[in-house]
């Protein structure tokens with residue numbers, strides 16, 4: 001979403017005021033009478049250098065929105081841009097390259113490789129792409145995430161919170177334009193979850209990254225700058241500078257609609 005502050009913070013390599021943008025984004029699964037409209041003509045702008053949370057009831061289209069914005073899923077209608085690049089219409093090969101070069105992902109399951117140590121896991125996507133890490137940036141990410149003394153540990157030797165921090169460092173390592181996090185605290189105890197949220201916040205505030213996070217947790221959403229609320233495949237509300245209480249109250253209104 002555009003705000004004056006976000007517009008000012010726009011120091012973008014490719015000159016686009018938004019990290020991602022969609023217009024008329026529609027996604028249908030199946031066809032005919034059994035078709036499910038997961039996203040219904042959504043217009044959305046993800047401000048650069050900001051932390052955006054996406055919330056809404058189960059089945060409201062949160063993951064679908066994230067997947068379509070990240071070029072992980074095709075759209076049925078509408079346009080999606082990453083920076084100034086229109087990604088709708090790109091070939092699968094072009095999309096793979098774009099995701100690899102410009103997008104970072106964090107999922108609920110950390111997807112770390114058990115035989116590699118923390119540092120090897122962090123640099124794996126770049127190693128696969130044949131790219132050299134920017135050492136200064138990598139050191140800063142590792143330092144910010146407090147992983148300096150854990151780099152030679154394998155995932156089994158790390159706590160859940162530490163593993164998720166490694167996954168966070170992996171998403172940040174190539175300095176992507178945009179990081180998508182899908183329930184990044186879903187599998188963590190509350191202390192580790194809080195740690196990861198603080199680091200995502202830090203990635204935005206100290207490192208200037210852009211983060212989009214799907215979550216069910218009002219406490220997690222309270223770490224963001226802006227919450228987008230999805231209902232039945234549409235963006236039905238938004239809340240700048242959210243608090244956990246205000247988000248919870250807003251979510252209750254979805255329950256009220258369902259029960260009435």
Ligand SMILES: Nc1ncnc2c1ncn2[C@@H]1O[C@H](COP(=O)(O)OP(=O)(O)OP(=O)(O)O)[C@@H](O)[C@H]1O
Pocket residue numbers: 029030036037038056057058059060061062063064065
């Ligand atoms: N591959 C698929 N095939 C058919 N329908 C799908 C598929 N993926 C999602 N859907 C449907 O699209 C709608 C939106 O799903 P989506 O996973 O985006 O919701 P969500 O808000 O992320 O839900 P949750 O909070 O439960 O993860 C749902 O009705 C879902 O059943």
